[in-house]
Amino acid sequence: MWKKIMSGLLMAVALVTLTACGSTGTTASQPASDGAKAAASPGKVLVVYFSATGNTKRVAETIANHENATIFEIQPTEPYSDSDLNYRDDNSRVVREHAQPQLRPTYQGDVADWDSYDTVYIGYPLWWQQAPHVVYTFVESHNFNGKKVIPFCTSMSSSLGDSGQNLAKAAGTGDWQTGVRFSGGASDNDVLNWLQQQ
Numbered sequence: 069m070w071k072k073i074m075s076g077l078l079m080a081v082a083l084v085t086l087t088a089c090g091s092t093g094t095t096a097s098q099p100a101s102d103g104a105k106a107a108a109s110p111g112k113v114l115v116v117y118f119s120a121t122g123n124t125k126r127v128a129e130t131i132a133n134h135e136n137a138t139i140f141e142i143q144p145t146e147p148y149s150d151s152d153l154n155y156r157d158d159n160s161r162v163v164r165e166h167a168q169p170q171l172r173p174t175y176q177g178d179v180a181d182w183d184s185y186d187t188v189y190i191g192y193p194l195w196w197q198q199a200p201h202v203v204y205t206f207v208e209s210h211n212f213n214g215k216k217v218i219p220f221c222t223s224m225s226s227s228l229g230d231s232g233q234n235l236a237k238a239a240g241t242g243d244w245q246t247g248v249r250f251s252g253g254a255s256d257n258d259v260l261n262w263l264q265q266q
Contacts, residue, residue, distance in 0.1 A: 111186025113137035114179065118192050118203050120148050123222040123252045128191045130259040131220070137189070138179075144202050145174040155195070166196055172205040179210075187216045188242075190235065194223035194249070198231050207235050212242025218266070219247035222254070 115132040119125035119141070132139040152161035165171050179185075190207070192199040199221070217239070219232035228249040236244035248262055 112184050113187045113189070114185040115139045115189045115191065116142060116179070116206065117190070118142040118144075118200060118206075119222075120153055120193055120200070123250075123254075124191045124193050127220060127222060127250050127254060127259055128189070130256050131189055131191075131263065134260060134263050135187075135189075138185070140177075140179045142202055142206050143176045145176055162195060162200075165201055168201075171201050172208070173202045175202055175205060182210060185215060187218070188212070189218045189220060191220045191222070192231075194221050194226045194229075194231060197226050197229045199235055203235065204238050207239045210239070212239050212244075215242045216245065217242040218245045221247070221249050222252055223249055224252045 113135045115128050115135070115137045117124050117128035117139075119128070125141070128139060128141075131137065148161065151157070154160040155162055157163065165173070190203070192203045199219075217236070219228070219235060221228055221231060226249070228247055232244065232247040236242070250258060250262075
């Protein structure tokens with residue numbers, strides 16, 4: 069009789085111990101699962117662009133839609149008119165600005181919650197093979213530490229050249245990528261094909 073009681077008690081203790089161990093294992097694995105999900109989720113993406121004639125805007129919107137990104141347009145405080153953009157006129161605004169490399173035109177508003185973005189696309193038209201001065205205004209007034217930065221530009225004929233590198237130098241921070249140039253008539257498919265290679 070005594071042996072039966074002892075045997076029953078030992079079985080009960082063993083059962084409680086196994087149940088407790090099984091419960092601990094399940095609880096311990098839960099945070100690891102949550103951590104794996106957090107590590108796999110993509111960072112926030114921002115598309116910043118300046119567009120004078122609409123070509124860069126169209127590319128920027130295609131990128132933002134594909135990347136599910138926030139979009140911010142750099143809008144000069146003093147908008148450019150058609151006559152301002154006439155680079156054949158020595159007295160036009162763009163020609164006068166080009167002659168002043170240190171000029172930094174102001175722009176309206178700013179990006180909300182800047183620090184929350186991990187990847188930033190920066191788009192601009194090429195003016196004299198470089199980004200317009202107002203893009204430098206934006207770049208020089210933001211800290212790109214911890215951000216991957218991908219420049220893109222639009223141009224009828226010029227290549228990206230060193231325009232992205234010069235923006236990176238002006239920024240002084242960030243992990244700047246090589247970037248890409250799109251023609252003025254680039255299709256959505258041209259943009260999407262490039263994005264799929266990133």
